[in-house]
Amino acid sequence: MSTSIIIISSLVYLLLLFLIAYLVDAYPKKGKKLVDNPYTYALSLAVYCTAWTFYGSVGKAASPGGITFLCTYIGPVLIAPLWIFILKKIIRISKSQGLTSIADFISSRYGKSTRLGVVVTLVSFFGIVPYISIQLKAVSSSFGILTNEGKEWNEALNNASFYDENAFIIAVILTIFTIFFGTRKLDPNERHGGLVAAIAFESIWKLFAFLAIGIFVTYGIYNGFGDLFSKAYAHPEISSIFSFKESEVDSWTWTWLIILSMTAILFLPRQFHVAVVENKDANYVDKAAWLFPLYLLLINIFVVPIACGGLLQFPGGEVEADNFVLSLPLYYGKDILALIVYLGGLSAATSMVVVAIIALSIMISNNLVIPLLIRTGIVQEQSSGDLSSRLITIRRISIIVIMLVAYIYFKAVGAGFSLVSIGLISFAAIAQFMPVMLGALYWKEATEKGAMAGLLTGAFIWVVTLAIPTMAEVGLLSENIITEGYFGFSVLKPYALFGMESSDHIAHAAFWSLLLNTGMFIGVSLNTVPKQIEITQANLFVDIKKYTKKGSEYELVKREAQYRDIENLLHRFLGKKTAQKILTTYAKSENINLEKLKTANAQLVNLAESHLAGAIGTASAKFLLASVVKEDPISLEEMLSILDETHEVIQYSKALEKKSEELLSTTQQLKAANEQLKNFDRLKADFITTVTHELRTPITSIKALSKILSDNKDLDTDKRTEFLNIIVSESERIARLINQVLDLEKVQSGRTKSDFKVLDFNQLTQLAFKSLKALFKEKNIECITAFPSTELLVEGNADRLTQVVVNLLSNAIKFCDPEEGKVKISLQAESPNLIVLKVSDNGAGIPLEKQQLIFEQFTQLNSQRTGKPAGSGLGLYISQKILKQHRGKISVQSKKNQGATFIASLPLYHK
Amino acid sequence: MKEWSTLMSKNKISRLTGLFLLGLVLLNFPLVNLFGKDQFIFGIPALYIYFLFVWIGMIIATARIVRKK
Numbered sequence: 013m014s015t016s017i018i019i020i021s022s023l024v025y026l027l028l029l030f031l032i033a034y035l036v037d038a039y040p041k042k043g044k045k046l047v048d049n050p051y052t053y054a055l056s057l058a059v060y061c062t063a064w065t066f067y068g069s070v071g072k073a074a075s076p077g078g079i080t081f082l083c084t085y086i087g088p089v090l091i092a093p094l095w096i097f098i099l100k101k102i103i104r105i106s107k108s109q110g111l112t113s114i115a116d117f118i119s120s121r122y123g124k125s126t127r128l129g130v131v132v133t134l135v136s137f138f139g140i141v142p143y144i145s146i147q148l149k150a151v152s153s154s155f156g157i158l159t160n161e162g163k164e165w166n167e168a169l170n171n172a173s174f175y176d177e178n179a180f181i182i183a184v185i186l187t188i189f190t191i192f193f194g195t196r197k198l199d200p201n202e203r204h205g206g207l208v209a210a211i212a213f214e215s216i217w218k219l220f221a222f223l224a225i226g227i228f229v230t231y232g233i234y235n236g237f238g239d240l241f242s243k244a245y246a247h248p249e250i251s252s253i254f255s256f257k258e259s260e261v262d263s264w265t266w267t268w269l270i271i272l273s274m275t276a277i278l279f280l281p282r283q284f285h286v287a288v289v290e291n292k293d294a295n296y297v298d299k300a301a302w303l304f305p306l307y308l309l310l311i312n313i314f315v316v317p318i319a320c321g322g323l324l325q326f327p328g329g330e331v332e333a334d335n336f337v338l339s340l341p342l343y344y345g346k347d348i349l350a351l352i353v354y355l356g357g358l359s360a361a362t363s364m365v366v367v368a369i370i371a372l373s374i375m376i377s378n379n380l381v382i383p384l385l386i387r388t389g390i391v392q393e394q395s396s397g398d399l400s401s402r403l404i405t406i407r408r409i410s411i412i413v414i415m416l417v418a419y420i421y422f423k424a425v426g427a428g429f430s431l432v433s434i435g436l437i438s439f440a441a442i443a444q445f446m447p448v449m450l451g452a453l454y455w456k457e458a459t460e461k462g463a464m465a466g467l468l469t470g471a472f473i474w475v476v477t478l479a480i481p482t483m484a485e486v487g488l489l490s491e492n493i494i495t496e497g498y499f500g501f502s503v504l505k506p507y508a509l510f511g512m513e514s515s516d517h518i519a520h521a522a523f524w525s526l527l528l529n530t531g532m533f534i535g536v537s538l539n540t541v542p543k544q545i546e547i548t549q550a551n552l553f554v555d556i557k558k559y560t561k562k563g564s565e566y567e568l569v570k571r572e573a574q575y576r577d578i579e580n581l582l583h584r585f586l587g588k589k590t591a592q593k594i595l596t597t598y599a600k601s602e603n604i605n606l607e608k609l610k611t612a613n614a615q616l617v618n619l620a621e622s623h624l625a626g627a628i629g630t631a632s633a634k635f636l637l638a639s640v641v642k643e644d645p646i647s648l649e650e651m652l653s654i655l656d657e658t659h660e661v662i663q664y665s666k667a668l669e670k671k672s673e674e675l676l677s678t679t680q681q682l683k684a685a686n687e688q689l690k691n692f693d694r695l696k697a698d699f700i701t702t703v704t705h706e707l708r709t710p711i712t713s714i715k716a717l718s719k720i721l722s723d724n725k726d727l728d729t730d731k732r733t734e735f736l737n738i739i740v741s742e743s744e745r746i747a748r749l750i751n752q753v754l755d756l757e758k759v760q761s762g763r764t765k766s767d768f769k770v771l772d773f774n775q776l777t778q779l780a781f782k783s784l785k786a787l788f789k790e791k792n793i794e795c796i797t798a799f800p801s802t803e804l805l806v807e808g809n810a811d812r813l814t815q816v817v818v819n820l821l822s823n824a825i826k827f828c829d830p831e832e833g834k835v836k837i838s839l840q841a842e843s844p845n846l847i848v849l850k851v852s853d854n855g856a857g858i859p860l861e862k863q864q865l866i867f868e869q870f871t872q873l874n875s876q877r878t879g880k881p882a883g884s885g886l887g888l889y890i891s892q893k894i895l896k897q898h899r900g901k902i903s904v905q906s907k908k909n910q911g912a913t914f915i916a917s918l919p920l921y922h923k
Numbered sequence: 924m925k926e927w928s929t930l931m932s933k934n935k936i937s938r939l940t941g942l943f944l945l946g947l948v949l950l951n952f953p954l955v956n957l958f959g960k961d962q963f964i965f966g967i968p969a970l971y972i973y974f975l976f977v978w979i980g981m982i983i984a985t986a987r988i989v990r991k992k
Contacts, residue, residue, distance in 0.1 A: 094940065241968060251961075255958075263951065266952060305985070
């Protein structure tokens with residue numbers, strides 16, 4: 013095939029990529045639709061499949077123990093289900109903190125540490141540069157194979173100068189390509205929609221190309237899988253490539269390679285870039301978690317058939333197995349297919365190179381160069397002007413440097429190794445991030461010093477067990493290192509450290525580096541005290557769920573700055589336009605007038621920091637802000653709030669104490685009330701017993717007399733009359749008793765005051781007396797009355813008061829001397845406010861010990877006339893109750909055999 | 924960015940972790956070593972079929988767990 017066709021098609025392909033990226037960026041609306049969906053996201057993750065996959069998988073699969081090529085893909089397939097919470101968490105943390113690379117992520121978590129950012133950047137740089145160099149090798153060798161027509165291509169491989177020239181040109185083209193893609197403008201979030209679209213397109217193209225060659229080999233050259241496998245397996249040396257038995261692959265190697273690829277898919281800088289930094293929505297991970305394994309399945313399904321086909325076709329080893337995918341169509345004269353395959357390899361290589369270099373250049377500029385410039389004061393000195401264009405220049409220079417180093421590495425070392433072995437060396441370097449990353453996500457006690465110790469140890473072991481021996485193998489260093497060990501100590505053999513023989517160098521290096529890395533990380537973390545900012549960041553990372561909503565409220569450090577300073581910083585590092593856009597958006601959302609704003613609160617400071625972090629890295633952003641921001645490690649406000657809390661707790665416990673006291677007193681009151689109720693209950697029982705007893709007595713006599721009358725019809729008239737009289741009087745007694753009980757009920761139910769009227773107590777008393785006059789006469793009782801001539805007004809119920817007077821008078825009648833009864837009644841106003849009614853009799857009097865009792869219920873005194881109890885025992889009780897309702901009193905004065913005087917008093921009514 | 928309310932339940936996390944562990948066992952020694960080089964299914968090496976089978980299984984299982992509400 014002619015060179016010009018290949019060059020033109022390569023350039024057309026690259027231009028197509030530019031066009032895609034350009035269109036997506038130029039038409040943001042339509043472009044967004046194309047880029048902002050889970051399918052494009054999953055396809056962009058396929059940047060994982062590089063020239064290593066495209067050429068190297070077949071190369072590895074065609075060698076003894078070749079089945080290990082699968083480990084690189086099994087790791088991601090296994091870990092994909094865990095993405096749904098691990099990767100999502102990383103994405104959420106990164107978005108909330110404005111993190112744009114794995115170096116930034118680690119540095120930010122461990123207290124925004126600059127040192128840690130530098131270490132991660134250096135490890136990534138030295139780990140990834142070889143990986144980039146093998147892409148150069150793959151592209152230049154595929155170009156070489158394709159441009160040499162016919163059988164000469166084989167010889168061309170040995171033509172070293174041609175090879176190098178090719179690689180250099182390709183490196184230059186890829187550098188320009190990357191600069192155009194990655195640094196056209198500075199985006200604070202490092203989002204490149206156009207780039208993602210181009211990467212997704214490349215993923216489709218490389219899959220298509222690989223499936224095309226797979227189908228060609230399987231169905232074009234052979235008659236399907238069965239035919240191909242049966243022919244291949246007829247050769248014993250081919251049949252052992254895809255098998256564990258009879259090959260050198262053991263469980264040790266297999267397991268470690270899978271672990272390495274699991275870490276690579278998450279932590280490779282380019283994977284981190286597409287999966288986290290370019291991610292538009294964390295929920296896209298859900299679909300990607302099964303779409304991406306599906307992609308890997310499709311791109312791997314023909315690897316073994318192609319390897320078998322290649323081995324059948326070129327049994328002598330005259331063709332490097334890495335080149336089978338290209339050599340097979342060329343051998344069969346399928347030039348167009350070869351061109352498609354070549355472009356597929358080109359797409360696999362370019363996507364990897366572009367993304368890896370962009371990711372690395374972000375790290376180098378944000379975590380290496382800018383911290384250096386800021387610390388030396390170079391940035392501050394040029395106090396005026398926009399620095400964002402300078403940042404882009406730094407970015408561009410770092411891209412050129414990375415490519416240059418990759419090219420040098422390719423020339424010095426890369427050409428001597430297969431694609432897979434160099435790729436795995438890179439994986440082993442990146443795997444060193446695993447302990448600190450897992451610690452960052454799930455272990456709050458992890459400290460910066462622990463992370464530093466772990467990373468440095470892991471990196472050191474990686475250097476001595478992989479990087480140095482690799483250089484020794486190509487002759488840059490003495491071979492003795494490998495055979496005799498470092499400094500001649502056999503325990504320090506790079507491939508058998510401490511005497512541990514391993515079937516595989518990579519597994520050996522991965523084991524020792526990760527073991528010591530993790531050990532140091534945990535050990536040092538447990539024995540160092542984290543700084544305050546480390547604790548804050550640890551909380552923000554591990555508990556991202558809690559903090560997503562609350563944001564700055566939870567921060568331990570309250571920050572404030574002059575608004576002008578913040579504005580200046582943003583202007584200088586993001587450019588005027590971007591900075592102004594950010595500030596106005598903020599002002600709008602918070603309803604603030606920027607013109608009048610003097611101090612920037614913690615929220616604005618945080619916002620500025622996250623945007624600056626996007627542009628220049630977390631550590632640098634923190635450093636820059638520190639120069640303008642006033643920080644109160646524990647602010648007064650917070651101290652107060654803590655004190656408040658303590659105060660609240662004390663108050664609360666006091667309140668509790670009070671409550672319990674109250675409860676105690678309430679309990680006592682309840683007890684007393686209960687006691688009273690019991691008492692009342694007893695009284696009520698007594699009352700009922702007495703009343704029924706009182707009723708029974710007259711009824712018994714009525715019953716007995718009536719029976720006598722009815723049985724003895726011939727009883728003489730006198731006796732009959734006597735009996736009937738007794739029956740009548742006993743009946744009256746019952747009636748009286750019942751009336752009095754009813755009265756008692758009325759009085760006790762206490763319908764007081766509502767029916768009170770102003771009335772003349774003088775008139776009332778005289779009326780009551782008149783109604784009883786007949787009774788006095790009948791019993792021959794002498795009455796002496798002393799009523800005043802004036803009105804004596806009281807407020808009260810006439811019926812009740814009448815009852816009191818009648819009660820007192822009838823008591824006097826009952827208890828006065830039976831022979832010469834004498835009753836004195838006097839009524840007068842004793843003071844301007846008091847009316848007193850005195851009723852005296854000349855009876856036997858009331859013994860002193862009974863004077864209190866007579867006002868209780870059912871206290872009866874024996875009548876002097878009959879010698880029997882004369883009343884119901886309720887009269888005085890009721891009278892007392894009624895007077896109490898009228899705010900009056902009743903009392904008694906008496907001496908034995910000198911009669912008794914009842915004194916009732918009532919308040920006088922004034923108008 | 925959407926709120927965390929869209930986050931999966933604990934149950935989903937355990938299912939996904941379980942799937943990961945299951946895959947780890949299925950695609951590792953000693954199970955992968957059960958297939959010799961002369962075992963074929965429809966003329967295709969049994970080991971090849973086995974890998975294909977587990978791989979597709981992982982894809983389907985992940986998709987199903989993710990879709991579950």
